[in-house]
Amino acid sequence: MAPPLSRRTLLRSAMIAAAASGLTGTGTAGASAAPAAWSLLPLPLDKVSLGPGLFADKRQLMLDHARGYDVNRLVQVFRANAGLSTRGAVAPGGWEGLDGEANGNLRGHYTGHFLTMLAQAYASTGDAVYAEKIRTIVAALHDSREALRRAPQVLSVPGKFGTAAENVRGSYQYVELPAQLLGGAPAITLAAWIRPTHDGSWARVFDFGDDTTRYLYLTARNASGVPRFAITTSGAGGEQGINGTAALPLDQWSHLAVTIGGGVGTLYVNGQAVGRNPGMTLTPAALGTLTHHWLGRSNYSGDPVFAGAYDGFDVWSRALTAAEITGLQSRKGSGDLASYGFDETSGGTFADSSGRGLTATLRRTWGAPSHAGFLAAYPETQFIQLESMTASDYSKVWAPYYTAHKILRGLLDAYLATGDARALDLASGMADWMHARLSKLPAATLQRMWGLFSSGEFGGIVEALCDLHDLTGKAEHLALARLFDLDRLIDACAANTDVLDGLHANQHIPIFTGYLRLYDATGERRYLDAARNFWDMVVPHRMYAVGGTSNAEFWRARDVVAGVISGASAETCCAYNMLKLSRALFLHAQEPKYMDYYERALFNQVLGSKRDAPDAEKPLVTYFLGLDPGHVRDYTPKQGTTCCEGTGLESATKYQDTVYFVAADGGALYVNLFSPSTLEWSGKGVTVTQSTGFPFEQGTTLTVRGDARFELRVRVPAWATAGFRVRVNGQAVSGSPVPGSYFAVARDWRDGDVVRVDTPFRMRAERTPDEPSVQAVFYGPLNLAARSASTSYLPVSLYRNAALSGDLVSSFTAVDGKPLHFSLGGVEFAPFFEGTEDPTHVYVRRAEPWVVFGGVDSGVANPVKTNGSSLLDEVWAGAPFADRAALVARVRTVVASWVAGGLLGASDGDAVVATAQRAVYVS
Known part of the structure; x- marks a missing residue:
C-alpha cells in the first residue's frame, strides 16, 4: 500500500486531473493552477456522473470487461522482460505477446491503455475493484523496474x-x-x-x-x-x-x-x-x-x-x-x-x-539499462536501434516511444486516480531515463527519428511529459518534452501550409495536443498556431461523415474523401485523438466548430466503434471502421490488443469528460453535449442535472440545485436548424439561437430552476467534396447507415418529398418499435452508433434522375454539372424556405442560371418552375 499523500501532492494531483486529463481530483483545486492560456476548465470525472442512457449502457460493457479481466496477464510481458516469474499468467494475444505482429515489438502499450481505463473507471464509479487492479499493475511494474536495475537473478x-x-x-x-x-x-x-x-x-x-x-x-x-x-x-x-x-x-x-x-x-x-x-x-x-x-x-x-x-x-x-x-x-x-x-x-x-x-x-543478451529509470516490456535495444535508423522497419523497431508514452500516461493517470506514489516515481524515472538518452543526441538525429513512419512514432508523449512536469517541477521533464519537436511539421502547419498528404495520420494527430501543452508551458505561439491550422487541415477536408479520418492509416490529398473510401477507412485511434485535440483547442478558444466536430465523432464513430455485446477476453472495438458499401465492422481486429482497442478502452470510460466546462473565472457553465448526467460544481455550491433520452429524445432538461449567479451557455449545434428553443421555468428565453454557436442565459439561479432545451432534428444529406453524388444521411447529429449486404453504393432519392425547411424525413418511413430507424425503398437506415455486425452503408449514391417537387414529377431530367452537383442540389441548398413563394423564387433563380449556362433548355426550365408552383409542400 502506498504511503498517504501530503496535502500539497493532493492539490497538485487535482490540478493535473482537472487541467489535463479530466480524470479525478477534488473539484476546484485545479482552477487556480490551470494554464493561463485556458479560458475554460474541464471537470474531473468524479464531478460529472452519467445518468441512464446510451453512454451509460456502452460504458457498462467496458466496465464489466475491466472488472473481470486478470491484469496479471497485462504485466506478464514486463515481468518476463525483467526475468521475474510470470506467475502462470498468459500474455494477451495480438500485439502484446512475443508471437504477435513484428515479434511483439509494441508490447507493453496495452498495459498503459488499461491503466488509464482503470483510472477513469475508478474516478467515475468509486468502485474499489478498479483501484485494486491499478495497484496490482503498479506493483508489478515497480518490481520489474527494480529487477531491470540490477544484474539478472536466478528464478x-x-x-x-x-x-x-x-x-x-x-x-x-x-x-x-x-x-x-x-x-x-x-x-x-x-x-x-x-x-x-x-x-x-x-x-x-x-x-x-x-x-x-x-x-x-x-x-x-x-x-x-x-x-x-x-x-x-x-x-x-x-x-x-x-x-x-x-x-x-x-x-x-x-x-x-x-x-x-x-x-x-x-x-x-x-x-x-x-x-x-x-x-x-x-x-x-x-x-x-x-x-x-x-x-x-x-x-x-x-x-x-x-x-x-x-x-x-x-x-x-x-x-x-x-x-x-x-x-x-x-x-x-x-x-x-x-x-x-x-x-x-x-x-x-x-x-x-x-x-x-x-x-x-x-x-x-542486451546488457543493462542505460539509466535506472528504464521501464519497458522489451529490451532497451529498441530505443538504441532507432537512433541509427535511416529507414523504417517496424519488424525491427516499432514505435518504442509510442509504447513509452502509453505506459507513462497510464502511470500518471494511475497516480492521479489512487495517489499511489510508486506510479509517479515510475513515471518520473521513465522521463529521467528518456532525457538521459535523448538529450545527448544531435538535433539532426532527433529530427530524423521523429520523421520515420511507425518506428519514430511517439504518440501523445509530449502532452504526458508536460503533465508530468506540472507534478514534479523538474526542468528536465519540460526540456524532454521539447526534444520531441518535429520542426518541419510544426513550421509548415504554423504557416498554414498543408503538408498532410501521404503522412501517417495517427502518428501526427496526438503530437499536436502535446504542442498545445508546450504552448501553455512556454508561450511559444508557433505551437498554438500549428495546432489550430492542423485541425483545420483535417476538418472537414479529410473527414468522413462519421467524424473519422485516414485511409489505411494514411492521409491523402485535401478534399479527397469519396476517393479514399475503403474497408480500411477511419482508423479508430484517429477519432480518439482528434477528439482530444478538439477538446484541448476549445479550452483555449471557444470556437463552436470544435464541439460540433466533437459531437459528430463521439456520437457516430466512437460509439459505433464499440460492439454492443459483453466479452471477457476482448474490448470489442474496431481498428478500421471500414466505410465501403456493405462493410461489416470487425470488433476483434488482429487478435486483440491493437492501438485502437487500447484507445477504445479509454473512450468508453470517459464519455462524460466534455459534457460540461466551466469558465476559468467561474462566471459561466458551458453545456457542450446533450447527455444524461449530473455535474457537481463545487466552486459555486451547485449541482446541475441533465435529464434526457438524447438522442432518442430531441432535447434535454437541466435542473439547478443550489443558489448561484452564473451564465449558462448551451451549445446550439450546427445541425439544429429546425427551431432550437430554450425555456427557463416554462418561460421562453428571449434571443435568437444561431446554429453553430452558444446560447447564453445569465441570471441568479435559484434552487429548483429548470431549463428546457428543445433540439428538433432534421433529416439531411451531406455530400463528399470530391464526388457530390456520394452522400451520407444524417438525422440531427446522427449518421443513419443503410443496412444492406450489397457491395455497391445504394441508389437513393431524397428530394421527392422534401419539406420547405429542407428536412428530408418525409421521404422516409419510421420503423415501428425501433426508435431512430427508418426505411426507404425497402432498405432500413439505422444509427451508426449501434454496435452491430450488420453490413452497413455510411455512404449512398444520390440518384435524383427527375426533377420532382412535393411528389409532383416535372417530367424533366435532373441536369448535373461536371462536378457532380445537380440542379436539385442547388435548389435545396437554399433551404430552409419561409414559404412556398420563397422556394419558387429560389427555383426561378437557379433555373435561370442553368438555362443561361446552357445546362437546361428554356422549355424544360419553364416546366420545372411550373411544377414547383403547383406542388404541395410540408413545412
Whole structure:
C-alpha cells in the first residue's frame, strides 16, 4: 500500500486531473493552477456522473470487461522482460505477446491503455475493484523496474531432481560459462536436463563458439521441430550434425546428451540413442579456444533465447557409453569438465561441482539499462536501434516511444486516480531515463527519428511529459518534452501550409495536443498556431461523415474523401485523438466548430466503434471502421490488443469528460453535449442535472440545485436548424439561437430552476467534396447507415418529398418499435452508433434522375454539372424556405442560371418552375 499523500501532492494531483486529463481530483483545486492560456476548465470525472442512457449502457460493457479481466496477464510481458516469474499468467494475444505482429515489438502499450481505463473507471464509479487492479499493475511494474536495475537473478523453480533454474520466455537471459570449459578435449559428452516451454525453432540448449563460423551447439528444435547437434569450423555449410527423430514435449523434463569419440557422434534423448553420425571428424579440440560458452543463447543473433528450465548441465572429457547415458536418467550428472546442478535459489551465479571452479553467470543478451529509470516490456535495444535508423522497419523497431508514452500516461493517470506514489516515481524515472538518452543526441538525429513512419512514432508523449512536469517541477521533464519537436511539421502547419498528404495520420494527430501543452508551458505561439491550422487541415477536408479520418492509416490529398473510401477507412485511434485535440483547442478558444466536430465523432464513430455485446477476453472495438458499401465492422481486429482497442478502452470510460466546462473565472457553465448526467460544481455550491433520452429524445432538461449567479451557455449545434428553443421555468428565453454557436442565459439561479432545451432534428444529406453524388444521411447529429449486404453504393432519392425547411424525413418511413430507424425503398437506415455486425452503408449514391417537387414529377431530367452537383442540389441548398413563394423564387433563380449556362433548355426550365408552383409542400 502506498504511503498517504501530503496535502500539497493532493492539490497538485487535482490540478493535473482537472487541467489535463479530466480524470479525478477534488473539484476546484485545479482552477487556480490551470494554464493561463485556458479560458475554460474541464471537470474531473468524479464531478460529472452519467445518468441512464446510451453512454451509460456502452460504458457498462467496458466496465464489466475491466472488472473481470486478470491484469496479471497485462504485466506478464514486463515481468518476463525483467526475468521475474510470470506467475502462470498468459500474455494477451495480438500485439502484446512475443508471437504477435513484428515479434511483439509494441508490447507493453496495452498495459498503459488499461491503466488509464482503470483510472477513469475508478474516478467515475468509486468502485474499489478498479483501484485494486491499478495497484496490482503498479506493483508489478515497480518490481520489474527494480529487477531491470540490477544484474539478472536466478528464478528458482521445482526441477526434475529438486531445484531448477527457469529462463522465462521474453527475458533475453542466458547463462555464460567460463572460457576454459571444454579444455580442448578430443572426446566429449555434453548432457542436460531441460524443460522447454516454447516450441520456437533454433533456441539453443547450449552454443559454444566464436561467431557463426566456428561453433558447436545443441538445439531443442531445428527447422523440422526435432533436436539437433552440430559442430563446424566453416559455418552452417560445413556443419557435421545429428538430428533427432521426434519433437521434445513442452512443459515436461527431457534429458539430452551428445557424445563424440572415435569419429562417431551420437545423440540421446531420455537415455535412448535417436541419431548417429559415424563421420564426425570434428571435436572440441579442432575448434581451438572459443570466445562464447552459452547456455540458452545462440551465436546467430536472430535465433530466440531458450525458454524453459535447466536442472543440470554436465560435460565429460570422454564419450560416455550408452549404459552410462541410461544411468543418468535417474539422477543429476557429475561431469569432470563441468557440472552445474542449478540448485541456487538466489543470486546470479551457478556453482560448478566438477572441482574446476568454473562458476557460471546469468546474463542478459542486451546488457543493462542505460539509466535506472528504464521501464519497458522489451529490451532497451529498441530505443538504441532507432537512433541509427535511416529507414523504417517496424519488424525491427516499432514505435518504442509510442509504447513509452502509453505506459507513462497510464502511470500518471494511475497516480492521479489512487495517489499511489510508486506510479509517479515510475513515471518520473521513465522521463529521467528518456532525457538521459535523448538529450545527448544531435538535433539532426532527433529530427530524423521523429520523421520515420511507425518506428519514430511517439504518440501523445509530449502532452504526458508536460503533465508530468506540472507534478514534479523538474526542468528536465519540460526540456524532454521539447526534444520531441518535429520542426518541419510544426513550421509548415504554423504557416498554414498543408503538408498532410501521404503522412501517417495517427502518428501526427496526438503530437499536436502535446504542442498545445508546450504552448501553455512556454508561450511559444508557433505551437498554438500549428495546432489550430492542423485541425483545420483535417476538418472537414479529410473527414468522413462519421467524424473519422485516414485511409489505411494514411492521409491523402485535401478534399479527397469519396476517393479514399475503403474497408480500411477511419482508423479508430484517429477519432480518439482528434477528439482530444478538439477538446484541448476549445479550452483555449471557444470556437463552436470544435464541439460540433466533437459531437459528430463521439456520437457516430466512437460509439459505433464499440460492439454492443459483453466479452471477457476482448474490448470489442474496431481498428478500421471500414466505410465501403456493405462493410461489416470487425470488433476483434488482429487478435486483440491493437492501438485502437487500447484507445477504445479509454473512450468508453470517459464519455462524460466534455459534457460540461466551466469558465476559468467561474462566471459561466458551458453545456457542450446533450447527455444524461449530473455535474457537481463545487466552486459555486451547485449541482446541475441533465435529464434526457438524447438522442432518442430531441432535447434535454437541466435542473439547478443550489443558489448561484452564473451564465449558462448551451451549445446550439450546427445541425439544429429546425427551431432550437430554450425555456427557463416554462418561460421562453428571449434571443435568437444561431446554429453553430452558444446560447447564453445569465441570471441568479435559484434552487429548483429548470431549463428546457428543445433540439428538433432534421433529416439531411451531406455530400463528399470530391464526388457530390456520394452522400451520407444524417438525422440531427446522427449518421443513419443503410443496412444492406450489397457491395455497391445504394441508389437513393431524397428530394421527392422534401419539406420547405429542407428536412428530408418525409421521404422516409419510421420503423415501428425501433426508435431512430427508418426505411426507404425497402432498405432500413439505422444509427451508426449501434454496435452491430450488420453490413452497413455510411455512404449512398444520390440518384435524383427527375426533377420532382412535393411528389409532383416535372417530367424533366435532373441536369448535373461536371462536378457532380445537380440542379436539385442547388435548389435545396437554399433551404430552409419561409414559404412556398420563397422556394419558387429560389427555383426561378437557379433555373435561370442553368438555362443561361446552357445546362437546361428554356422549355424544360419553364416546366420545372411550373411544377414547383403547383406542388404541395410540408413545412
